[in-house]
Amino acid sequence: MGARRGRRPVRELVQKVSATRAFARVAPRVVPALDRAVHRLTRGKVLLSAQMLPGVILTARGARSGVERRTPLACVPEEAGTWLLVGSNFGRPGHPAWTANLLAHPDASIxxxxxxxxxxxxxxxxAERAAAWRAAVAFWPPYAGYQARVEREIRLFRIERRPPGVGT
Structure with missing residues (x-):
């Protein structure tokens, strides 16, 4: 119990820092690179950013190239065994590339x-998006700040397990 109490102030600090514009400028270059390196070194067992927020490595085919792309992402686990992926791009103007990849090729892996x-x-x-967005913001409040900074509607995906043999 004591360890959990100790994590709460750290999580709140990380939320405050991650909501800043400075974080949005630096994080897209630093966080994924660190995540990929640690993930590779631990043979997929550890995702550094997941120490604060649940995360996955998404493997999806490129929208134009068709080449598989691996992207470390935060996720919001749902009780139904599904996950929400939020295309916040840290509150930057454009949609992240991985969202276009999923639109073009929805069968992927994590x-x-x-x-x-x-x-x-x-x-x-x-309405489905509105309910999921409320859940995502309740789970990680900085998402609301990211949406407030951009004119685009942040893309929100639900991912669910594919039955064996379905898709590619």
């Missing part, structure tokens, strides 16, 4: 604690 899981992504819209 590396979750060293296990590759085939998934299918679905862009959320309407």
């Amino acid at each position: 590396s979750l604690r060293g296990t590759d899981v085939p998934v299918r992504a679905r862009l959320l819209a309407g």
